Every structure is written in structure tokens, then in C-alpha cells.
Amino acid sequence: MTTQNDWISVCSDDDLVLNSGVCALVNDKEVAIFKMKTGSEDKVFAVSNWDPFGKANVLYRGLVGSVDGAEVIIAPLYKQRYNLTTGQCLDDESVKLTVYPVRVEQDKVLLQSAG
Amino acid sequence: MSSSVNIGSAQKMRIVVVGNGMVGHHFVDQLIQENAADNDTQLEVVVLSAEPRLAYDRVHLSEYFSGKTADELALTTPEYYQEHNIQFELSAKVVNINKLAKSVTTESGDVFEYDKLVLSTGSYPFVPPIPGNDQPHCLVYRTIEDLEDISASAAVSKVGVVVGGGLLGLEAANALKEAGLQTHVVEFAPQLMAVQVDGGGGRLLRSKIEALGVQVHTQKATQSIEAGDTCRYKMCFADGEVLETDMILFSAGIRPSDALAREFDLEIGERGGIVIDDQCLTSDKDIYAIGECALWNNFIYGLVAPGYTMARAAASHIVGGDLTFQGADMSTKLKLMGVEVGSIGDAHARTEGALCYTYENQPEEVYKKIVVDAEGKKLLGSVLIGDTSDYDTLLQYALNDIELPEKPESLILPAGAGDAPGLGADALPDTATICSCHNVSKGDIIEAVDQGACDVGSVKGCTKAATGCGGCAALLKSVVDSELEKRGVEVKKDICEHFAYSRQELFHLVKVGSIKSFDELVEKHGQGLGCEICKPAVGSIMASVWNDFILKPDHVSLQDTNDTYLGNMQKDGTYSIIPRIPGGEITPEKLIVIGEVGRDYKLYTKITGGQRIDLFGAKVEQLPEIWEKLINAGFETGHAYAKSLRTVKSCVGSTWCRYGVQDSVGQAIDLENRYKGLRAPHKIKFAVSGCTRECAEAQSKDIGVIATENGWNLYVCGNGGMKPRHADLFATDLDDETLVKYIDRVLMFYVRTADRLQRTSVWMENLEGGLEYLKQVVIEDSLGLGEELEAQMQNVVDTYQCEWKTAIENEQSRKRFRRFVNSDKSDLNIVFVEERDQIRPATEEEKKKLQAQSIEDADQLATEVV
Structure with a gap:
């Protein structure tokens, strides 16, 4: 793993699955990474993989979709929905996922892991 | 057993009910509801039944011969009565009424005192006084015991005769036909069903029934029953002809069971029947009579619906209500041996000045007649043979005195010929009865809607409408929809915010x-x-229509997590694995392989309810390797993770079982192999039983198959689980080919038309026209879809693949099972502990404890190293 201005390269673009999720281990933290086709461009999102309701590391295996135009991930165990941009749970306003800045550069998926 | 009566502060009224037939039971049910209601009346109820069992459904008695058991015909259970404090005595025939002491005595000498006595003794079959009518194989058709006798007699007979060509006689003939006898009907009148049907209808009815293999002999008066030449008996008719038969079933009408009332001086009608008034009171002010033993306005009502109305009137009078019996409509719609027959009101046009319109279509074997009053304004009666689809509309016209259209004939002419106005829900007055089984009026439905019921299901729930015979389901829906529309409720079917379509519409768009x-x-x-x-x-729709590999890049993102990883995710994120074990049959070698996999991967193993084995606790990254082992040993995916065919459960069948009549295991394996992989709106379960003992519990399955001597009986749309529903008998004595054809059609029709996540049971409950409609679509091919449905199913069968086999052979799909894209580590949050010699997920508490322990251990280790 190489570090470059706090951006960590976690995997290649090939490792991502369009309109679905994968999981990466970054500094011993589990991060769920999603790639979605929205209109003509592909967007990539990264959030913590821990499901606060199901108490299991499973979020990357959820369905992705949209609610009122905003990209969401739907937890596979009990189907709570989370806004992928803000991490906010749409079914319980007191719950929020950690969101990690992420981008794809020259086929590398780069992630900023704060702390 | 004698008890004293408490009158005084407790205010308990003691009611003794003699007889526990359908009407007697309905009466008791009214009292139970009365007791449950929050009021001061406290009723103590004693039921005395001469029969050895509690009330059962006599209307559907002939279904005993198509596989229904006595238990299934039961209308209530001893537990239900006990739960509601109903004291009951079976095989307790009442032989004495003491009107002064207000008590009754049973055959065994037990005395029961009463405040109010209700006679619901029903009727008995009339056996014409023909010499020789008392021989062993001369039987009647009324009770379950009678059916047992008929069964026993049929087993040693080839030919059977029913004496009587009325409604009950034809039902009985159906029973004999079901029992496999060469069947005859002998009728004294010149036609069948002379009470309900006119001459023209009678002719068509006869030809249709004869086409079904039942020989009809009209205008025959039997003079004697003698020893036969080729059969057991010979019936000699007045015209000199004879008919040879092995058994005779008398169904020549009913007579009220009024002997008790007669003996103890209650007023009896000239031709029998206990005389009652509008409150159902007899000539004694503390004794009521209801049902077929009662005579109201010099008329005995031999149908169950008027009996129920009497039961409600009597119950109402006892608790001070004002419901009365005002006579009843004798209109009837039924299916006799598959022939639709409807009769409304004055079918014979006996009203003065009545005029008739008749439509007869000989090629299609349909006869329809309406009788209107002299002014052509009101409908008085109708006869429908071969097609009763107009019955509901006509009945509403007749019952509610709705003014007829200018050309009344348009009501029965085929569509296109006239303007054929369907009677909209709005045309009905609020008093119109929608459901006659439960006496629910349009007004009751409006009230339910006003109180917040906003779909057919909830209206059914609170009014009971359409939960009896179900004949009014379509009418109910149109009333509910129309009322909702009036209130501005949009009946929305959109599946979600992304598509403004129902699942069925999406299916069509895709296809x-x-x-x-x-x-x-x-x-x-x-x-x-x-x-x-x-x-x-x-x-799911894509899979049903195109049947592609579900993990193809185009489809993978659509699947719920279980489908994506081809396993069932458990609470800790691990998966369970279920290999297919068709019909529950498995070799010892394969069992050993499952055992080895379970042992080697330390999985928790459990037998499922569907006769297979579930392996729990597999981590996502272990799945491909485990499946590789299973597939190499000859296993396939069990689709336990999918909305698709799960299992076909079976009993061991005729191969081993001394009761089995067909090879149920072989059939189950064939069916499972045919339909495995079929994706559907929800999971589908089958079962096949090798005989009527039904050890495979097929009647609780979406598709149930039960072996008979002659083939297979098919049941559809049953369910266990959260909301159990007995499957409906769909067709009887099918050969293998027809069985598969019907199942193909039923399932594909379900796949096409059901809502998402709608099990077959709920689909059936919501299907307009219900079971009859499904039979028309599947058996009679009324939509002309039959071949298309079969072809579509065949395509699914032909393109079947084991998804796990495809997945492990495809590197791209296999990659998806990596736990981390950048590491070979495992999920540290998955922790197991042992219980009963197997693993289970650790609880949060246990995890904390184990973590603390491991830190301690690590500390200790560090100390030692230092």
C-alpha cells in the first residue's frame, strides 16, 4: 500500500463491480466501496462497512439505488437505507455511517482514511 | 347428569340446543358472539347432538369422495366450543320434552333443564315406500356415516342408481360417479331439478349430465326392488322396464325431523314441520325451531341460507333483539358435476301476466331465460344452464326491484348482440345484499369503508363478506372500488417511486x-x-422471462443479497448452504459428503422442514470452495436463497408403504427436477402424498399432489407459515401428463399476474373470480393462453442451469466472493461458540468477554516472552 497526501490506493478500478459493492480493509477498518452509473458518468462512494442495526460487517453486500434522486445503499439484513453521500440513515435520523472521500485515478481507487 | 337453573342475581339464561347441524351450529355461534359482546346478558349454552360428531358442512358432502376428510368438512371443533364455554353432548338423542318442568331427557336418561329450548333437528331423507327398499345396499345420503356406508357399498359394486333427480340427487350422483361407479339417475318427474329449472333448461341439463356419463331416466316410478340377474338388484318400473344395479341411493326429497315436537304436542303443519312464527317461536313460548325441521308460512326451507337467517332471528329474540325471519329467497347458483346451474325466483313464470325471454345456444350448450312482470319493469325469475356469469347481476335486479333496461333481453344476450349493461355497483341500493352467506349488505360495506377500510382485504376482514362461498368476490371488489373512488382515494398500484407500474404491468413491458x-x-x-x-x-421477472444466469453483469446488481451470493445470509453475515435433495431422497454416499463438508468447515447442520439439510456458518469467501466439493459429489444448488421453487416434499409412497397407491417419491423427484430454477414472485413449495393419509402434508403447499387409485388429485394455493391456508382441490384423478400440464399453467399464470412477494395463497384470495376463474383459465383455457404458458414454462425448464456450477466455473463471478478486495483476512467480527456439540454465533456479550480474554492472554503471552 502506498500513501500519497493521505490518499491510500486500495485496489484497482477493475476490482469494483458496477452498481454493486465490494469491501476493502483500510488500516484495519472495513470500508464498503460502491460504484454506480448515474446518467453518463460513474460515481464511486465509500462508507463504513459496519451495519449499526444488524451489528455485522455486511453493508457492502446491500443493494444500491436511489431515493428522490439521491444515491443510497440498502442494508442487506434489515433493509435500512443510507444516503451514500452523507452517510445519513433515512430510516433513523440518529444514525449516520462514516463516509470516506474516494476517487478513481488512472485505474486506481484512492481513499482518504481520516485517523 | 342434571343441573339446576340459576335465576336470580346472576341473571344466567340457560339455553338448550337440540341438534348440531349447520343451522344449529350457526345458532350457537350467534350466542357465542352475544356472550363476547360487552353487555349484561349472560347465556349458558348446552348442545345435545344425536350425531357422534359436531357440525360439519353438509352442502359440500360429495367432496368426501374427492378426498376431503370428515375433519376437513367440520365446521367447528370441540376445542372451540370448550373455549367458549359451550357444554356439548354427542350421540345424545333427545327423547323427551317436559314443557312444564322445562327440561329435556336424552336416550341415556340424562336430564337437562332449560330456560329456552331450541329445536334444530333438521330433516331426514325421504325413502319412497317401495317393496325391497330395506335391503343392505339401499342407502341414503345425508350424514358422514351415510357416506361411509356408501363408500363401503361402492367398493363392492359396479353400478349405482340414485332415486331422485333434484338438486341433492344430482349431488349424490356426483358422489357415486366420483366413487367410480357406472351411475344412473331415476326421476319420477319428466325432467331433472323440476323445482328450480323449467322444461327448456331441464332438457339441456339432462343432455349435459348424460354427456358426463351419467344415465338419466325420467318419468320412472319404481314399483319394486328385486334380486338382479347381472347385478345385485333389479329395479322394476311401472312402465314394465327394469334397471339392474348393485346399489341404490335414495334422494327423493327431505322430511322435517319433527317427531319429538309431534310427540310432545307442539303445533305441527298438515304435511309435517314444526310451525314457527317470525321470531321462530313454536306454539310454546319457550321453545324455538330453526332450519329444516321448521315450517314458516306453510313452507319448509331446504337450503342452508334461510336456516342461517332463522338462527339469527331466534338468537336475536332470545336476547331481546328485533331481527325477524321474513321468508327467504330460494335463488341458487351451483355447479353440478361441472355443469353450471342458476335459478332465481319465479323460474317457472307462475306469476300472473309474467312474460319470458329465452336465449338458447345449442352448439355451446347454454340456456338462459328471464321472467319479467307484465309491464316489463321488474325481473321475477331466471333459469341459467351452462353459463351462470349473469347470475349475480340478475339476482340484484330481482332482489332489489331494480327497474329493467328498455330491452330486458340485453341482460342475457351475448355481448355485442345488445348493449349488455353490467349492473354497476352504484345502481344498487344500500340495502342490497352483497354477500348472502354472511348477510352483508352494500350499506355494511360502505360503513366499513367509512371507518377506514381502504382495500378489499380489510373490508373482507371486518365484514366477513366474500369469505363464505366467495361467489360475491367480484361484486364486492366493484363496490369497494367505487366507494373508494367516490371518496377520492386513488387505487394506486405503483410498485415504488421508480416505476409507476404494478408488477404484472412490468412483466408485460419486459416481455x-x-x-x-x-x-x-x-x-x-x-x-x-x-x-x-x-x-x-x-x-425475478427477467429470470422468469429470459432465464439468464442471475450473476451476469447485467443482472447481478438487481439481486437481493441472498441471490447475489447464492446463499442465505444469517444474522452475523455468514451464510447457510442448502444443496438440493429432490423429493427428500438421498443416498448414503451423498449424506456422507454433506457430513464431511459440515465437519471439515465446522458448520452447524440442521434438517429443514422441506426434507433437506442446511449447513450454517459458512463465510462468504468459503462458499465457492464448499460448493465445488458439493458439486463434485453430484449436488446442485437448492435455491433456498431465491424466490423460486424450494422443495417438493414427499412421503415414501407405494414403493414401500403398505397404504400407498402411487409412487409419490418418483413423482416428487420428477416435479422437483422440472420446476427447479423457476423464479417467481415468491418462494414456491410442493408436496406429493402417496395416498389420502396425506403424510407429506400436500394441502399446506402452493402445489399439492395426492395420489388416488386412478391417478393424482391436484391442490393449489395452500400455505403453512404465518397465515396458513388449506389448498383448494383443483382437479381430480389426473394422469402424469395432465398433472404437469396443469401445474405448468397454474405456476406460469401466477408468475405472470401476481404482485411482488405475493404467495400463491394470497394471490388466489385476491384473484377476481377465485378458484373458479383459475380453473377456467387453466382447465378450460378460457383466455386461450394455455399453450403459451406451457411453452414459457418449457423454456424455463430447457434453459435450467445450476447457478453454483456456473458461478464457480466463471472467474469473474468467483471473484465476487472475495471478502476483501485488498486482503486475504477474514471478518473478525464473526465469532462462534459451542452449544450442543456444534457452533453457533456468539452473542454480543460473549464477544466482549472473548475479546477481553484474548487481550489478557496476549498480555500474559507478552509477559512470558519478556
């Missing part, structure tokens, strides 16, 4: 537009990126 991916569908017909509702639904 007709040859749409092969979610992206294409959303681009053409939807918006946004989809969600947990529409994506799996579309995935």
Missing part, C-alpha cells in the same frame, strides 16, 4: 418489449436508480 436489462427498463419506463423493491422484482 412485449423484449427488454433484457434493468437499465433498459428504467430508461424506457422508469426513473432513478431503483431500490430494494423494484430491483429484485425486475430481477
Whole structure:
């Protein structure tokens, strides 16, 4: 793993699955990474993989979709929905996922892991 | 057993009910509801039944011969009566009424005192006084004991005769036919069903029934029953002809069971029947009579619905209500041996000045007649043979005195010929009875809607409408829809925010537009990126229509997590694995392989309810390796993770079982192998039983198959689980080919038309026209869809693949099972502890404890190293 201005390269673009999720281990933290086709461009999102309701590391295996135009991930165990941009749970306003800045550069998926 | 009566502060009124037939039971049910209601009346109820069992459904008695058991015909249970403090005595025939002491005595000498006595003794079959009518194989048709006798007699007979060509006689003939006898009906009148049907209808009815293999002999007066030449008996008729038969069933009408009332001086009608008034009171002010033993306005009502009305009137009078019996409509709609027959009001046009319109279509064997009053304004009666689809509309016209259209004939002419006005829900007055089984009026339904019921299901729930015979389901729906519309409620069927379509509509869009991916569908017909509702639904539709590999890049993102990873996710994120074990049959070698896999991967193993084995606790990254082992040993995926065919459960069948009549295991394996992989709106379960003992519990399954001597009986749309529903008998004595054909059609029709996540049971409950409609679509091919449905199913069968086999052979799909894209580590949150010699997920508490322990251990280790 190489570090470059706090951006960590976690995997290649090939490792991502369009309109679905994968999981990466970054500094011993589990991060769920999603790639979605929205209109003509592909967007990539990264959030913590821990499901606060199901108490299991499973979020990357959820369905992705949209609610009122905003990209969401739907937890596979009990189907709570989370806004992928803000991490906010749409079914319980007191719950929020950690969101990690992420981008794809020259086929590398780069992630900023704060702390 | 004698008890004293408490009158005084407790205010308990003691009611003794003699007889526990359908009407007697309905009466008791009214009292139970009365007791449950929050009021001061406290009723103590004693039921005395001469029969050895509590009330059962006599209307559907002939179904005993198509496989229904006495238990299934039961209308109530001893537990239900006990639960509601109903004291009951079976085989307790009442032989004495003491009107002064207000008590009754049973045959065994037990005395029961009463405040109010209710006679619900029913009727007995009339056996014409023909010499020789008392021989062993001369039987009647009324009780379950009679049916047992008929069964026993049929087993040693080849030919059977029913004496009497009325409604009950034809039912009885159906029973004999079901029992496999060469069947004859002998009728004294010149036609069948002379009470309900006119001459023209009678002719068509006869030809249709004869086409079914039942020989009809009219205008025959039997003079004697003698020893036969080729059969057991010979019936000699007045015209000199004879008919040889092995058994005779008398169904020549009923007579009220009024002996008790007669003996103890209650007023009896000239030709029998206990005389009652509008409150159902007899000539004694503390004794009521209801049902077929009662005579109201010099008339005995031999149908169950008027009996129920009497029961409600009597119950109402006892608790001070004002409901009365005002006579009853004797209109009837039924299916006799598959022939539709309807009769309304004055079928014979006996009203003065009455005029008739008749429509007869000989090629299609349909006869319809309406009788209108002299002014042509009101409908007085009708006869329908071969097609009763107009019955509901005509009945509403007749019952509610609705003014007829200018050309009354348009009501019975085929569509296109006249303007054929369907009677809209709005045309009915609030007093119109919608459901006659439960006496629910249009006003009751409006009230339910006003109180917040906003779909057919909830209206059914609170009014009981359409939960009896179900004949009014379509009418109920149109009333509910119309009322909702009036209140501005939009009946919305959109599946979610991304598609403004129902599942059925999406299915058609996919099929007709040859749409092969979610992206294409959303681009053409939807918006946004989809969600947990529409994506799996579309995935399922694509699989049903095109049957592609579900992990193809186009489809993978549609699948719910279980489908994506081809396993069932458990609470800790691990998966359970269920290999297919068709019909529950497995070799010892394969059992050993499952055992080895379980042992080697330390999985928790459990036998499922569907006769297979579940292996729990597999981590996502272990799945491909485990499946490789299973597939090498000859296993296939069990689709336990999918909305698709799960299992076909079976009993061991005729191969081993001394009761079995067919090879149920072989049939189950064939069916499971045919339909495995069929994706559907929800999971589907089958079962096959090798005889009527039904050890495979097929009647609780979506598709149930029960062996008979002659083939297979098919049951559909049953369910266990959260909301159990007995499957409906769909067709009887099918050969293998027809069985598969019907199942193909039923399942594919379900796949096409059901809502998402709608089990077959709920689909059936919501299907307009219900079971009869499904039979028309599947058996009579009324929509002309039969071959298409079969072809579509055949395509699914032909394109079957084991998804796990494809997945492990495909590197791209296999990659998806990596736990981390950048590491070979495992999920540290998955922790097991042992219980009963197997693993189970650790609880949160246990995890904390184990973590603390491991830190301590590590500390200790560090100390030692230092």
C-alpha cells in the first residue's frame, strides 16, 4: 500500500463491480466501496462497512439505488437505507455511517482514511 | 347428569340446543358472539347432538369422495366450543320434552333443564315406500356415516342408481360417479331439478349430465326392488322396464325431523314441520325451531341460507333483539358435476301476466331465460344452464326491484348482440345484499369503508363478506372500488417511486418489449436508480422471462443479497448452504459428503422442514470452495436463497408403504427436477402424498399432489407459515401428463399476474373470480393462453442451469466472493461458540468477554516472552 497526501490506493478500478459493492480493509477498518452509473458518468462512494442495526460487517453486500434522486445503499439484513453521500440513515435520523472521500485515478481507487 | 337453573342475581339464561347441524351450529355461534359482546346478558349454552360428531358442512358432502376428510368438512371443533364455554353432548338423542318442568331427557336418561329450548333437528331423507327398499345396499345420503356406508357399498359394486333427480340427487350422483361407479339417475318427474329449472333448461341439463356419463331416466316410478340377474338388484318400473344395479341411493326429497315436537304436542303443519312464527317461536313460548325441521308460512326451507337467517332471528329474540325471519329467497347458483346451474325466483313464470325471454345456444350448450312482470319493469325469475356469469347481476335486479333496461333481453344476450349493461355497483341500493352467506349488505360495506377500510382485504376482514362461498368476490371488489373512488382515494398500484407500474404491468413491458436489462427498463419506463423493491422484482421477472444466469453483469446488481451470493445470509453475515435433495431422497454416499463438508468447515447442520439439510456458518469467501466439493459429489444448488421453487416434499409412497397407491417419491423427484430454477414472485413449495393419509402434508403447499387409485388429485394455493391456508382441490384423478400440464399453467399464470412477494395463497384470495376463474383459465383455457404458458414454462425448464456450477466455473463471478478486495483476512467480527456439540454465533456479550480474554492472554503471552 502506498500513501500519497493521505490518499491510500486500495485496489484497482477493475476490482469494483458496477452498481454493486465490494469491501476493502483500510488500516484495519472495513470500508464498503460502491460504484454506480448515474446518467453518463460513474460515481464511486465509500462508507463504513459496519451495519449499526444488524451489528455485522455486511453493508457492502446491500443493494444500491436511489431515493428522490439521491444515491443510497440498502442494508442487506434489515433493509435500512443510507444516503451514500452523507452517510445519513433515512430510516433513523440518529444514525449516520462514516463516509470516506474516494476517487478513481488512472485505474486506481484512492481513499482518504481520516485517523 | 342434571343441573339446576340459576335465576336470580346472576341473571344466567340457560339455553338448550337440540341438534348440531349447520343451522344449529350457526345458532350457537350467534350466542357465542352475544356472550363476547360487552353487555349484561349472560347465556349458558348446552348442545345435545344425536350425531357422534359436531357440525360439519353438509352442502359440500360429495367432496368426501374427492378426498376431503370428515375433519376437513367440520365446521367447528370441540376445542372451540370448550373455549367458549359451550357444554356439548354427542350421540345424545333427545327423547323427551317436559314443557312444564322445562327440561329435556336424552336416550341415556340424562336430564337437562332449560330456560329456552331450541329445536334444530333438521330433516331426514325421504325413502319412497317401495317393496325391497330395506335391503343392505339401499342407502341414503345425508350424514358422514351415510357416506361411509356408501363408500363401503361402492367398493363392492359396479353400478349405482340414485332415486331422485333434484338438486341433492344430482349431488349424490356426483358422489357415486366420483366413487367410480357406472351411475344412473331415476326421476319420477319428466325432467331433472323440476323445482328450480323449467322444461327448456331441464332438457339441456339432462343432455349435459348424460354427456358426463351419467344415465338419466325420467318419468320412472319404481314399483319394486328385486334380486338382479347381472347385478345385485333389479329395479322394476311401472312402465314394465327394469334397471339392474348393485346399489341404490335414495334422494327423493327431505322430511322435517319433527317427531319429538309431534310427540310432545307442539303445533305441527298438515304435511309435517314444526310451525314457527317470525321470531321462530313454536306454539310454546319457550321453545324455538330453526332450519329444516321448521315450517314458516306453510313452507319448509331446504337450503342452508334461510336456516342461517332463522338462527339469527331466534338468537336475536332470545336476547331481546328485533331481527325477524321474513321468508327467504330460494335463488341458487351451483355447479353440478361441472355443469353450471342458476335459478332465481319465479323460474317457472307462475306469476300472473309474467312474460319470458329465452336465449338458447345449442352448439355451446347454454340456456338462459328471464321472467319479467307484465309491464316489463321488474325481473321475477331466471333459469341459467351452462353459463351462470349473469347470475349475480340478475339476482340484484330481482332482489332489489331494480327497474329493467328498455330491452330486458340485453341482460342475457351475448355481448355485442345488445348493449349488455353490467349492473354497476352504484345502481344498487344500500340495502342490497352483497354477500348472502354472511348477510352483508352494500350499506355494511360502505360503513366499513367509512371507518377506514381502504382495500378489499380489510373490508373482507371486518365484514366477513366474500369469505363464505366467495361467489360475491367480484361484486364486492366493484363496490369497494367505487366507494373508494367516490371518496377520492386513488387505487394506486405503483410498485415504488421508480416505476409507476404494478408488477404484472412490468412483466408485460419486459416481455412485449423484449427488454433484457434493468437499465433498459428504467430508461424506457422508469426513473432513478431503483431500490430494494423494484430491483429484485425486475430481477425475478427477467429470470422468469429470459432465464439468464442471475450473476451476469447485467443482472447481478438487481439481486437481493441472498441471490447475489447464492446463499442465505444469517444474522452475523455468514451464510447457510442448502444443496438440493429432490423429493427428500438421498443416498448414503451423498449424506456422507454433506457430513464431511459440515465437519471439515465446522458448520452447524440442521434438517429443514422441506426434507433437506442446511449447513450454517459458512463465510462468504468459503462458499465457492464448499460448493465445488458439493458439486463434485453430484449436488446442485437448492435455491433456498431465491424466490423460486424450494422443495417438493414427499412421503415414501407405494414403493414401500403398505397404504400407498402411487409412487409419490418418483413423482416428487420428477416435479422437483422440472420446476427447479423457476423464479417467481415468491418462494414456491410442493408436496406429493402417496395416498389420502396425506403424510407429506400436500394441502399446506402452493402445489399439492395426492395420489388416488386412478391417478393424482391436484391442490393449489395452500400455505403453512404465518397465515396458513388449506389448498383448494383443483382437479381430480389426473394422469402424469395432465398433472404437469396443469401445474405448468397454474405456476406460469401466477408468475405472470401476481404482485411482488405475493404467495400463491394470497394471490388466489385476491384473484377476481377465485378458484373458479383459475380453473377456467387453466382447465378450460378460457383466455386461450394455455399453450403459451406451457411453452414459457418449457423454456424455463430447457434453459435450467445450476447457478453454483456456473458461478464457480466463471472467474469473474468467483471473484465476487472475495471478502476483501485488498486482503486475504477474514471478518473478525464473526465469532462462534459451542452449544450442543456444534457452533453457533456468539452473542454480543460473549464477544466482549472473548475479546477481553484474548487481550489478557496476549498480555500474559507478552509477559512470558519478556
